[in-house]
Amino acid sequence: MITIKDETKSKIVTGKKFRLVHDTKNVIAVIEGTEKSTTHTIHEVEELETEKEVQNYIKQKVLYSASINDF
């Protein structure tokens, strides 16, 4: 289960799925989360089940992806 906490300036994301970090226009990073990892970011972030869902989300929202951050 993902948890997103909005703090003063940043969001703290914990969970174990794929995390898509973006600024509503550009893909910042695709991070394969682990159960114990935590992402701190000021950007928008989505937690998705699979890398395929990440790719579909990018297409659906027409996000620009200059590079793939994970193989």
Place this chain on the structure above:
Amino acid sequence: MPWITNPWTTNPWTTNPWTTNPWMTYCSPIDAKPTAGQTLTLKLSLPAEKTVTIDWGDGNTTNVIGPVSSVDYTNTYTDAGTYPIRMSGDYQDLTRLEIKDVNVDGTTERLGALSGLTYFVCSGSNTLSGDVANLPVGLTYAIFNGQNILSGDITNLPVDLWTFVCNGNNTLSGDITNLPAGLRAFSCGGNNTLSGDITNLPAGLTSLRCGGSNTLSGDVANLPVGLTTFYCTGRNTISDYTTPHTWTTKPATFQLKPVAPGGLSTAEIDQLLIDFDDDLTWSSGNVITLTGTNAARSSASDAAVSNIVAEGCSVTTN
């Protein structure tokens, strides 16, 4: 005897026997795999007084007469299928080949026939395969996009290579000490098994991305000073961060995710983040990931993480 001289290239007044005699000089570096109506683009460079004929595999041909520099040549395929691209004439003098808009298949051995090639790019979902030892020896810039399956020891990469990007299920192996000395960017997806101490990476390397079961070892402080991208997964044992260390170049993408036991300790993770904050200014789009078997960070780096994130960088730790 497949490699005899094609008289058509030296005497234009003779009938071109290549079209009827399969033993004349030509190469077939790739197969185009278009869908119906797709247009294949080949961007080529060829010196003066050299001529290459492209047979697109569907009955169409195009003559390329040098000098040309990064000029697009196109062919639209009526039907979907697999079409061997054949090049005759002075194809060994081609210096640049970019393949765009249509997926291709092929091998490094077939590409190796273009022995004068220094610049190669294929965009799309390509499926090139083979040992990197067969790549053109003078290659300096090579980008393979798609689901490629390159293999072999990195010792055999072209010696003058300075950019190598290969996406797919590659299985490169070898000690990073043997990477080409002038390499500036190395990106290889798949199930690679690179090994060695990161101290021995090429000094001028600015980008390292390597997926797979690598077993790199060493000290984060010994990464090349100009490195801007560091992405490494696998059974690495990069387990030290020796301080004091000053970061003069920002690794805008820094992702270290080992799966083997080891990794950085909590104190090292904290100090790395503190140094990143003290020495560098981060910005939107930057990424730091220190997960896998690295230890969790502690509250000692809270302030540093807060500063880095406020500057726009996304930070992921255990």
